[in-house]
């Protein structure tokens with residue numbers, strides 16, 4: 001940039017006439033000055049240049065013309081270079097995409113930002129008391145035949161997390177808020193393991209989980225929950241299907257001792273050992289399947305498991 005606006009200085013020297021610049025070239029140089037002085041934005045300058053193909057051509061013609069003059073009249077070099085530079089800046093303005101001026105969210109205090117995240121999410125869903133986050137509808141995980149007693153996926157109820165696809169800092173903070181603000185329901189261990197697979201933010205930040213203890217991956221699922229550093233509230237739903245798969249320990253015992261009577265006890269179920277590794281829970285519930293009475297376990301079993309988990313899972317975290 002040549003420092004001071006040049007158009008009016010050039011006009012005083014009668015430069016435009018002497019150089020034989022076209023009307024288009026003159027109005028472009030005037031617009032360029034206005035941009036330099038902050039009278040118009042870069043977008044506006046770009047729009048003026050784009051008004052017609054003649055305008056673009058005027059810039060190219062001016063560069064060529066002034067370059068030739070400079071060769072013939074070295075004493076005009078300073079003025080010629082000013083005009084060429086102005087033309088080059090106009091071409092650059094034409095190339096640049098429009099400036100997007102966003103709201104400086106990260107300059108707000110963190111408490112306000114968290115309120116913004118809350119409003120953002122609530123604007124996407126109908127707000128209701130005790131809002132429940134339902135994981136996105138996914139086809140069932142391969143090998144999953146679990147009944148969906150815990151209704152994790154009402155149709156059409158998904159969160160729009162477009163905000164998480166913005167700046168990395170906003171994404172991390174927003175996801176932290178999102179995973180901590182809502183209760184997440186999982187239909188079975190298969191669903192939980194699959195959702196955790198590529199989502200470390202979820203594992204790092206989940207606070208409140210409801211899960212149906214079911215499926216061939218209950219052991220993995222509970223181990224993953226044991227590794228959630230911020231998990232504070234847990235509801236484990238049991239059903240008759242919970243004891244469909246045996247723990248590794250029980251499978252080995254049966255090779256030598258045979259099946260116990262009665263069969264299908266909760267302590268022998270796949271995932272029991274891993275469930276007992278979870279720590280640091282503040283609110284813990286063990287419940288029956290809400291709907292199908294036929295799938296329910298005996299209340300004595302639920303109460304026994306509740307007693308065991310209350311005794312273990314509320315112990316301090318050990319950093320698994």
Ligand SMILES: [Zn+2]
Pocket residue numbers: 144145146187188189190191214215216
């Ligand atoms: Zn499953």
